[in-house]
Amino acid sequence: MSALPAPLSASTVSSLPMQRSRGYWTSAMLRFTRDPVAMGAALVVLILIALAVFGPWLAPADPYQSSMLKRLKPIGTEGLPLGSDELGRDMLSRLIVGARLSLFIGITPVICAFVLGAAIGILAGYAGGIVNTAIMRTIDVFYAFPSVLLAIALSGVLGAGVVNSLISLTIVFIPQIARVAESVTTQVRGRDYVEAARASGANAFTIVRVHVLGNVLGPIFVYATSLIAVSMILASGLSFLGLGVKPPEPEWGLMLNTLRTAIYVQPWVAALPGVMIFVTSISFNLLSDGLRSAMDNKG
Numbered sequence: 001m002s003a004l005p006a007p008l009s010a011s012t013v014s015s016l017p018m019q020r021s022r023g024y025w026t027s028a029m030l031r032f033t034r035d036p037v038a039m040g041a042a043l044v045v046l047i048l049i050a051l052a053v054f055g056p057w058l059a060p061a062d063p064y065q066s067s068m069l070k071r072l073k074p075i076g077t078e079g080l081p082l083g084s085d086e087l088g089r090d091m092l093s094r095l096i097v098g099a100r101l102s103l104f105i106g107i108t109p110v111i112c113a114f115v116l117g118a119a120i121g122i123l124a125g126y127a128g129g130i131v132n133t134a135i136m137r138t139i140d141v142f143y144a145f146p147s148v149l150l151a152i153a154l155s156g157v158l159g160a161g162v163v164n165s166l167i168s169l170t171i172v173f174i175p176q177i178a179r180v181a182e183s184v185t186t187q188v189r190g191r192d193y194v195e196a197a198r199a200s201g202a203n204a205f206t207i208v209r210v211h212v213l214g215n216v217l218g219p220i221f222v223y224a225t226s227l228i229a230v231s232m233i234l235a236s237g238l239s240f241l242g243l244g245v246k247p248p249e250p251e252w253g254l255m256l257n258t259l260r261t262a263i264y265v266q267p268w269v270a271a272l273p274g275v276m277i278f279v280t281s282i283s284f285n286l287l288s289d290g291l292r293s294a295m296d297n298k299g
Contacts, residue, residue: 031294038290044283052100059093063250072266083269085255086262091269095276098250102280105162105244105251106232109169114224117174121181122216126189126208136182142175151234155243165244169234173227180223184216191215218295226288229281236277252276 032038051058060081067088075083082091124135142150154168188194189212197207236253238244245251247258255273263270 028294032290035290035293037286038294041283041286041290044279045287048099048103048280048283051096052103055097055100059090059096061090061093063089063093063097064248065089072262072269074266075268082272083266085259085269091272094250094255095252095272098252098255098273099276101162101245101249101251102232102236102253102276105165105169105235105239106280107228109166109173109235110224110227110231112166112170113173113177113227114220116170117177118181118217118220120174121178121183121220122185122208122212124178125182125185125216126204126212128186128189132182132186136179139175139178142172147172147230148234148237151238152241152243155238160243160246162245165235165238168238169231172234173224173231176227177220177224181216181220184219185212188212188215222288222292222295225291226285229284229288232277232281232284 067084070080070084070088071086073080073084073088075081077083080090080092082095085091085094120135120139124132145153151168151172154171155164158164158168191211194207194211197211202210235244236251236256239251239253240257242257245254247254252273256270256277259270259273
């Protein structure tokens with residue numbers, strides 16, 4: 001029989017290298033960076049944000065300067081790399097500068113809805129009982145209307161304009177985020193560590209702040225990220241219908257509206273704002289999917 005290995009002495013054990021385990025967020029970020037699709041989408045989003053921030057300085061021409069002699073020039077025209085619109089304005093400059101307003105209208109309602117919806121959902125989920133029933137039944141009323149129709153109806157009542165578009169889109173997204181927040185909070189509320197904190201005498205505010213928020217904000221944030229693509233499309237749709245941004249401001253949805261009559265003359269030029277909306281929406285969708293995959297994998 002082979003001899004059993006000698007047990008390790010205390011000095012040998014103390015000399016072994018210590019490996020520090022990664023935290024959850026560090027592991028999630030590492031998994032995210034290993035996803036090439038998610039990293040590509042994140043790169044596109046960063047480029048779009050850079051265009052939104054530095055657009056006025058990056059634009060090669062004045063996006064408001066019109067010229068009837070240059071109207072509806074094709075892509076590749078000298079001095080007009082992406083052609084010109086129906087008033088002879090440089091399309092490349094208008095697309096670059098339009099990124100600021102388009103992203104602002106698309107992202108801001110989701111941020112506002114994330115704050116308000118998360119607060120409402122966490123309150124309903126943790127309180128439970130009659131409070132949960134009253135809040136969630138009120139939230140359910142908004143689900144009787146499709147998001148598109150509700151956004152159009154609210155914008156029609158409030159009137160056209162950037163501020164009214166932000167308000168209407170925020171109202172549309174609050175119920176969706178509140179429902180997700182209530183669901184995950186209800187699950188966390190029954191965990192052992194929450195019961196232990198409650199038995200130790202901690203008040204509700206302390207339990208929510210210390211034990212609940214850290215476990216529910218991640219899923220709510222990932223879901224809110226997926227709504228940015230929807231918000232971009234809805235905001236562009238409102239501008240296309242004349243309920244959002246007003247001329248002559250460069251905004252991708254409004255540009256689609258003004259160029260719709262040129263679809264038979266310069267179809268490629270008229271399609272450029274739609275291409276920007278599509279690229280932005282799909283990038284935020286892929287980014288959200290990458291975040292969800294990275295955060296769901298807890299192995």
